[in-house]
Amino acid sequence: MSLITGLDHVNLLIDSGDDALSRARAFYQELLGLEPLERPANTDSGNPGAWYQCGVQQLHLTTEQEASAVNRTSRRHPAFRVANLEELRKKLESAGIEIIAGNRFPGQERFFVRDPWGNRLEFVERSAS
Secondary structure (H helix, E strand, C coil): CCCCCCCCEEEEEEECCCCHHHHHHHHHHHHCCCEEECCCCCCHHHCCEEEEEECCEEEEEEEECCHHHHHCCCCCCCEEECCCHHHHHHHHHHCCCCCEECCCECCEEEEEEECCCCCEEEEEEECCC
């Protein structure tokens, strides 16, 4: 029996700055449609950030100086399961977001994007079986 029962949340780093949280809101809340959550005041040694609900899991964003310098070359990423990959692709493309093709696996379609701070994000639609 595994003691690990699932993922609770993923934390991504975004650059600090006056407009960081409004840019995060525009991308994660308005474009991707994630539901914002109340972020406890005592989190992460005072670094500003934001929390979002993502299915039963959460996405946490934390500000850090020059986070995008590391993010832009990293292959690490969360993968978001979506109901309609083509609809999301069109929405992201119309917002000027570059779609990066992923290699294909049986039973799923997928692609990647980079958020405004260079975080790599994967979007996956699994075939009904």
